[in-house]
Each structure stands twice: as C-alpha cells, then as structure tokens.
Amino acid sequence: xxxxxxxxxxxxxxxxxxxxxxxxxxxxxxxxxxxxxxxxxxxxxxxxxxxxxxxxxxxxxxxxxxxxxxxxxxxxxxxxxxxxxxxxxxxxxxxxxxxxxxxxxxxxxxxxxxxxxxxxxxxxxxxxxxxxxxxxxxxxxxxxxxxxxxxxxxxxxxxxxxxxxxxxxxxxxxxxxxxxxxxxxxxxxxxxxxxxxxxxxxxxxxxxxxxxxxxxxxxxxxxxxxxxxxxxxxxxxxxxxxxxxxxxxxxxxxxxxxxxx
Amino acid sequence: xxxxxxxxxxxxxxxxxxxxxxxxxxxxxxxxxxxxxxxxxxxxxxxxxxxxxxxxxxxxxxxxxxxxxxxxxxxxxxxxxxxxxxxxxxxxxxxxxxxxxxxxxxxxxxxxxxxxxxxxxxxxxxxxxxxxxxxxxxxxxxxxxxxxxxxxxxxxxxxxxxxxxxxxxxxxxxxxxxxxxxxxxxxxxxxxxxxxxxxxxxxxxxxxxxxxxxxxxxxxxxxxxxxxxxxxxxxxxxxxxxxxxxxxxxxxxxxxxxxxxxxxxxxxxxxxxxxxxxxxxxxxxxxxxxxxxxxxxxxxxxxxxxxxxxx
Numbered sequence: 001x002x003x004x005x006x007x008x009x010x011x012x013x014x015x016x017x018x019x020x021x022x023x024x025x026x027x028x029x030x031x032x033x034x035x036x037x038x039x040x041x042x043x044x045x046x047x048x049x050x051x052x053x054x055x056x057x058x059x060x061x062x063x064x065x066x067x068x069x070x071x072x073x074x075x076x077x078x079x080x081x082x083x084x085x086x087x088x089x090x091x092x093x094x095x096x097x098x099x100x101x102x103x104x105x106x107x108x109x110x111x112x113x114x115x116x117x118x119x120x121x122x123x124x125x126x127x128x129x130x131x132x133x134x135x136x137x138x139x140x141x142x143x144x145x146x147x148x149x150x151x152x153x154x155x156x157x158x159x160x161x162x163x164x165x166x167x168x169x170x171x172x173x174x175x176x177x178x179x180x181x182x183x184x185x186x187x188x189x190x191x192x193x194x195x196x197x198x199x200x201x202x203x204x205x206x207x208x209x210x211x212x213x214x215x216x217x218x219x220x221x222x223x224x225x226x227x228x229x230x231x232x233x234x235x236x237x238x239x240x241x242x243x244x245x246x247x248x249x250x251x252x253x254x255x256x257x258x259x260x261x
Numbered sequence: 262x263x264x265x266x267x268x269x270x271x272x273x274x275x276x277x278x279x280x281x282x283x284x285x286x287x288x289x290x291x292x293x294x295x296x297x298x299x300x301x302x303x304x305x306x307x308x309x310x311x312x313x314x315x316x317x318x319x320x321x322x323x324x325x326x327x328x329x330x331x332x333x334x335x336x337x338x339x340x341x342x343x344x345x346x347x348x349x350x351x352x353x354x355x356x357x358x359x360x361x362x363x364x365x366x367x368x369x370x371x372x373x374x375x376x377x378x379x380x381x382x383x384x385x386x387x388x389x390x391x392x393x394x395x396x397x398x399x400x401x402x403x404x405x406x407x408x409x410x411x412x413x414x415x416x417x418x419x420x421x422x423x424x425x426x427x428x429x430x431x432x433x434x435x436x437x438x439x440x441x442x443x444x445x446x447x448x449x450x451x452x453x454x455x456x457x458x459x460x461x462x463x464x465x466x467x468x469x470x471x472x473x474x475x476x477x478x479x480x481x482x483x484x485x486x487x488x489x490x491x492x493x494x495x496x497x498x499x500x501x502x503x504x505x506x507x508x509x510x511x512x513x514x515x516x517x518x519x520x521x522x523x524x525x526x527x528x529x530x531x532x533x534x535x536x537x538x539x540x541x542x543x544x545x546x547x548x549x550x551x552x553x554x555x556x557x558x559x560x561x562x563x564x565x566x567x568x569x570x571x572x
Contacts, residue, residue: 007361015356016349019390087347091406094311095364096336255274256305257312258345 001104005097009105010112013079017113026074026111031121034063038187039129057217060131062186064121065213066146069206070177071114072151076106077158077173084167090257099249103242107152114148136216141225143209149234150206152181156241168182187208205233262289264414264446265310270319272305272470279305281470282319287414287461290444292436294457294478297467298560301449306467307416311341312449323414337366342407342417346398347549350392354402357391358409365410372411380435381405382428396423404432406437415439419571421456433460454553464552468559478552484549485558488528490521504535513529 017023040060090103091145124131136143158172183197184206190198201207208230216222250260265287272280287293297303310321311331316370319327323335345356348357358377362370365490372433372466378384381401386394394402400423407415421429439445451457457464466474466481474481483491494501501519505512510531511522528547 002366004363004366008360010359011363012349012352015360016351019351086349087345087350090311090313090341090343090346091348091361092364093313093340094336094339096333096366097364098333102478142490250315253313253315256308258304258308258313 004104005101025095027117031067035124038063052217056129057131058214060129061217062124062134066186067117067121068114068147069151072110072116072148072176073155074108076155079106080159080162082172082175093257095176103147139222140211144208146230146234148239153237153241156245160245160248163252205230264289264471266322268320269433271317273317278470283472285465290440292447292461294461294464295448295450296464301467302470338413339501340407341414341416342403344422349389353388353407355387361406362409373540377405415447419451456554458552481555482550482552485554486525487522487550488525489548490523491546492519493517493544495541500538501535501540
C-alpha cells in the first residue's frame, strides 16, 4: 500500500471541493436545513405537548449522528460517480493504484468531510438549541466509529451496484441511505415501528446505535450489548459489501473499464 | 530487448471474438503502430495492455514480467493517453497534473509538473479549468499527463487527433526525441497514416481481431505492388479509354487529371503503349503506394468480405 497514491485521490477531491458548489452545499447546506427543520419542529412539539427538553435533544442528536453515516456513504458512491461523469476512471486505473488504495481514499474522504459537516452542524446545534454533541462523552468515539462503518457499507453496496449497472442507476447514491433512516430509529424508538418494520430494523446495525444514543440522551445510560451487536454486524456488512464491490469491479474488467458509463 | 510481449491474446464477448489469438512484441525504443479499421480490435487490445480489461486467454508480459501478477510494478513504468478520456472537469491543468503525479513514484513532483507543462506549452494554461480547454489543448494536457512518470512504454490512442498541424508536428518530434533520448517504446493507434509512416518503425495491422500484417510501413505499402499514374492529357483521350478498357485498368478523372491504377512492374510498358496509340500528355506523376493505400485496400477487402458473408 502506497500512501502517495491514496493522497493523490484525496487531493483530486479536495481540489474539486473548492470549486464545486454541489459538494459545498452537500457538506454545509443540507445539515443546516435539517437542523432548522427538525430543530424548530421538535421545539414546537416540545412546547405544545410538554415533552420536555430531552425531546429536542433526542431529535437533534439524531440529525447530528446521521450526518456521519450520510457523509461516509455519500463520499464513496458520489466519488465513483464523479469519476464516471468526468470519464476519469481510466486515468486512475491505468496508474499503479490498487483497488484497495482507491477505496481507502474514499473512506478517508468520508471521515474528513463527515467530521467537517458534523463539527459545523454541532456548532449550529449548540448555539440554536443548546444541544451538545459532546454530551455523549467517551461514547461519542464508538458512536462515530460505528456510524462510519455503516456509512461505508452502504456506500460500498451502492458503488458495487453502480459499477455493475453504470450511471443509469446513479439516483441510488442519494436515495439508498434515506431508505435506511426510517428503519434505523434515528428520531424515534424502534418499538413504535410496525412489527414487519421492526424485523428489518434488527438486521440494520444502525438501529442498535441510535437506540443506545437515545437511551443515553434520555436516561444517561448505554447498553453495551447493543454496541457489541452493532460492531459485529457492521464489520460483517463492510466485509460483504467490499466483496460485492470487488466482484463488480472484476465483472466490469471483463467488459473493459472504458465501457463503464 | 523486448519490453512488451503479447502471446496468444484473445478476448471474447459471449460468442463474439473481438481479439483472436494475437501475438506481437515491442522492442526497447521501438515505435509500433497498431492499425485497423473501426471495430478491428485495437481499443480492446489497448485496454488489455493497460490492465483495464481482463483477457479471455493469453499472456501480456512487460519487461519480462506478467501484467496481472506484477501490475503495480509494471504500471509504474507505463502510461497512456487518449483523446477519448478526460481529466476532471472542475480541476485546472496544474491541479490535474499534480494529483496524477502523486499516483506515481516520482521524485520532486512539483518540478516535474512545472517541467512537463513547459514542454507541452501549458504554462499559460496552468490555471485554466479542463472544462474550458479546447479539444487540442485537452489533447496536449492528456499527453503531458502520460509523460509525467517517464514511462518506458507509452500507449497512445489517436495522440494528435484534433491538434493543429503545427502542434501535431511538435508532438511527433517530441515523441521521436523521447525515444532517442530515453529509449522509450511507444504503441500508437492512429487514423493518420502519414503520421504512422513518419514515426512508426513497425506496423501491426489488425483485421477482425486477427493480425493480418506485421512489418515496416514501407514493406506493407510495397505489398500492394501498384502505382498511381496521374496524367494531364493533351491528346488521345479516346485511345486511352480503349486501352484502359481492354486491360481492365482502374481509371478516374478529377478536373484536368486522369488517374490510373497500374501494377508497379507494368507502368513502363503501359506508357509506351499509350504513346504508340497516339496519347499525349503535358504532365505526368507516378506515385508509389503508401501506407494509406494499404489501409484502404484492407478496409475495402474487409467490407467486401462482410458483404459476402451477409449475402
């Protein structure tokens, strides 16, 4: 593994980030809009239904923590799409870069941008709603790590599909993560979901993390079992989806990378 | 010493065979033209040589090493340029070359990028976005990119397409200079036969996935054994037409010129014959066949073969 090759891909996207209003919007605008909408809505409900401050905290924490999943997933899927749109993928893969180095670059980009988005949104949340992401204390670290793992497997899965079927299914890069939200209990407990939906929730590692995060926000306690289950599931999903994207790559190499569009 | 050896390379897409058991090699410092009509299998071959398409069977060895097993080591010493690939639209020229330079183990990257921009007359375009470049400028940036890692083997797909003749000549001279200085080997696909004749030491001609010729451009052209005789007639038009008809010689008239395609060893006899018949001409030129004639003859034959197959 050569660090300069990983740096090359990161550099390419950081150069692009400065000039791409789409990317700046994705990093700062949408988290801001989410905070406004969810924050004000929960503040209104909290005031009218006497649910208390923990309600706002729970919802805003959900918004903040979801940013990590979303950014990690987004960097992988949209990163691949960007090279397809630019017809630049061939320039990357005729170089000595390995497939794993290429994937790692996106993973690192997801961490950098996820952290930037989270820091920005957390600051806004603190000043607007007095919600502190640091309230999780040391647990913020495992939450952050687990949510990243989840963003990665969703990203690898979507990228694996795009590599197989091309840009005609590019909409998945923006929509698949959204599909996971309702079943992950980001804003509400899994127990309020219908039974069939709860079955889906329990196979999603994200649901265990958000259950724990909510429990901590409301009761100040953590169920370490949940974190353990989520860790095992997340690692398994990451391994499976890396295999899936690798298989997709092998398949496209049969057709020729030039033919991927 | 061979820097590239291709052995029994085959690529099949289902029942269709795009590349059919081809073998060739490239020597150190050699410039090889890979020619063929559209769909002959050139791009498929190039993709396999770059490791971005998996062959169905066969071997690709660079510097005596297998491409699949030693991909990283080999691609460090190989590069590619094509008018059909782009660098990222939202990056400027310097940023594009800088990020690409990090993909390779290059010493003093900053200086290399500056030097290569100067060589390809890109310094003034350094801050220009790739999306704002003309087709010719983009080709130059792609070529500059392909030279960043001092490649020992350079693969070029239509390297001078969309370039001004002056810049195209500059690029050809540059390639010849690189070969002379660093013994760089180059594989070129091009539809510009004059260019191929000018720079290539050898030509591999691919037809329907198979190599049908592997020789120098001159030797290939000579296989045609025909000459193009052009006359400006001053008398004897009818007599000429009669002789041409009798001997089944191909004749076309464009403006004041009458063009005749005659077997190379029969030109002298033919000219005596028409003089005796009373044909007079004020100007004459005899052109020997060139690579373009060879290309056209193979292309025409390919079309005829396809027509015969369908009927």
